[in-house]
Amino acid sequence: GNLPIKKVLIANNGMAATKSILSMRQWAYMELGDENAIKFVAMATAEDLKANAEFVRLADTFVEVPAGKNLNNYANVDVITRVAQEQGVDAVWPGWGHASENPKLPNTLKEMGIKFIGPPGPVMSVLGDKIAANILAQTAGVSSIPWSGSYGGPDDGPLQAELNDEGTIPDDIFEKATCRSVEEAVEAAKNIGYDNGIMIKASEGGGGKGIRFVDNEEDLKNAYIQVQNEVIGSPIFLMQLCKNARHIEVQIVGDEHGNAVALNGRDCSTQRRFQKIFEEGPPVIVPPETFQKMERAAQRLTQSIGYVGAGTVEYLFNADTGNYFFLELNPRLQVEHPVTEGVTGTNLPSTQLQVAMGIPLYNIPTIRKLYGKEDIYGTDPIDFLVDEYVPIDCHVIAARITAENPDEG
Structure with missing residues (x-):
């Protein structure tokens, strides 16, 4: 390796934080002969402390962070990076949920000289967008279901693109895969076909939000507006439903x-x-x-x-x-x-x-x-x-x- 990591901030809570500390301690014991070779700093809210949370007890030290919704604590990049710097950690483990898919976290930590245990910010950013991710997959030769970025027809080669210097998909190619209006969605749906049904998706959606199934044009028009309102500002794309x-x-x-x-x-x-x-x-x-x-x-x-x-x-x-x-x-x-x-x-x-x-x-x-x-x-x-x-x-x-x-x- 090229970077000794001796102190890690766990930027998560609950099961994720508990599992990560136990797993890395087990590795340290098995490979280094000392389960305490790596020190762990936990972030704890008042609720975590009141509950005597397991991950707080497992960590070597903890820093109390603002209580309330996760935007105040585990999903707050400013809070995470401030704690990381103040505690002098070598790396930050993000887990899942919270700030784990926010490119601002690895980008900010890189500027601070602290290792992010995960992918680079630009790569995370482009993968966080379902449209860009599909284009990259097609470029790598991974099969895609017929969608607004490739209808599967003989004259519709899959959209392909390499990441540019900013780590993003070129705008002109990205836009070809999106449906920016009801009219564009209707046109894309005609090309895909309603035989198997169509999924309308917001690229920034997730957890059941920004997704609708339709099998006719009238429902598509209404569902498109619903998706648009659920994930405001998100690009929208269409894909064929893969039945069974x-x-x-x-x-x-x-x-x-x-x-x-x-x-x-x-x-x-x-x-x-x-x-x-x-x-x-x-x-x-x-x-x-x-x-x-x-x-x-x-x-x-x-x-x-x-x-x-x-x-x-x-x-x-x-x-x-x-x-x-x-x-x-x-x-x-x-x-x-x-x-x-x-x-x-x-x-x-x-x-x-x-x-x-x-x-x-x-x-x-x-x-x-x-x-x-x-x-x-x-x-x-x-x-x-x-x-x-x-x-x-x-x-x-x-x-x-x-x-x-x-x-x-």
Whole structure:
């Protein structure tokens, strides 16, 4: 590596903060012989302290931050960077949710000389936009479902673009994929076709917001306005509904040396209100040879954009036809990552930490073990686009317990 990290700010709370500290401490004990080799600083609100939150007790020190909604604390980039600087940390671990996908955080930390344990700001920014992410996926040769950026017709080659010097998609190409008015949406829908139905999506939406299904022009006109009002100012795009689709994920990790590994994947098809309920791995519904193609496509995308850190490439998979289509690349660790840890034996928060230290993926012992290397502490390179990891011999299922109406118990 090229950057010793001895003190980490955990810019998250709850399960994310608890899991990260436990995982990185376990790695420190197993590899360095000292579980306290890395010091952890927690951010705690008055509510966290009152609840005697587990992550606060696990951390070496904590800093009290403003209470209330997360924009006051864990999602507030100014608060996070101020605490990081005052505490003299070497790196910041963002977790998931809160500020984990806000490009301002890695950009500001870079200016301060503090390592962000995640992808570079410009890459995060472009991936955070579903339209730009689809264009980048098409450029990397990843299959896309017919959408407003590629209707799938013979004279409609998929929109393609390389990142410019600012780390963004050129505006003229980006605009070709958007629907800026009801009229443009109607025209795009005619090209896509209503046979399977159409999803109207706000590129900055998520968590069930800014998304509608329609199967005729009249409903499309109304739904477009609804999406527009739900995620104000967001570009909007259309995509064909992939019927009977499974939601399949590939866990990827990229390093600073241009390597990208796919650590198997997960089937997250069981959802309610667009929120995952069950996650399982490996995704046995996908034939092994097809899943390997999905992994390789995810790796090519990761490498082509200079992605660093852990991320998830999400696909829609049709079990009847065997076709798969790119959905998005989430530029962070996901809640369901323990499924991948269970099937691959790879400690993901510690892998994030080692990548942030500048260690090549092929030098990380758990990854070398996954690839069947006898010397797990060796330094000989692994060609992750050619070599295969050892067969997975277990199955893991995770279930989420969610409170839809907490006020009603």
